[in-house]
Amino acid sequence: MVGCNDGTECAMFRRLGVERVHGVDPIEEIGSKHPDPGITYIRGAAEQLLLPDGMFDLVFSFATLEHVRDLEDAYREMARVLASGGTLYTLAAPLWYSPYGNHCEHLFRDEPWIHLRLTRDEIVATASQRGLTGEAQEAFVGQVDYMLDPRFFNRRHARDYVAASSALGLSVELEEVRMEPRALLRPDFQIDESPDELLATTHRFVAHKE
């Protein structure tokens, strides 16, 4: 499990009957919610898995690759630790150029692509239009700074995920880029990016190693 956070998905695999699960994540609180002798938590990064070649029947990564700085290295590492006959399952979403690629849909539901259309100060200024003051305003500004901090999102295009996964030489079961409806792209949005990238929300890749 690459990007295992507090261990919730590792625990799910255990409940499904998997005997041994390994979870990787850089955060200090890795695995904190699900201590289990059947789960080995390894604090580290997808780009350099501290694990031997060919060890896993399944390598699974959900909602993580859009945060990983070096996408190509992460894919290569996941393929490296996969056993012959093993399956790689990755899902990256929401991609940076998609309507809520800032991961703050809860704040900007009515303002798709706000992170690509407005500057940080313009976004922060919307706090007063929303009637936010005091602690609520501070929390809002904190979220805006998080979503615009390049340390947290790799800002890669959907085409980069397709290229990086295709380059692994695995047998592809499924590769899918899920697109939002075109109607979301209003004519008054001035965003210097192709519609195909702006509408690509999710990249899913499932493949096995011969």
Ligand SMILES: C[S@@+](CC[C@H](N)C(=O)[O-])C[C@H]1O[C@@H](n2cnc3c(N)ncnc32)[C@H](O)[C@@H]1O
């Ligand atoms: C949105 S969370 C998803 C967690 C979990 N997979 C889920 O779906 O609930 C993204 C996770 O990616 C982790 N992450 C960020 N950079 C990473 C990296 N370079 N390698 C592995 N995990 C990373 C974060 O710490 C975070 O736990």
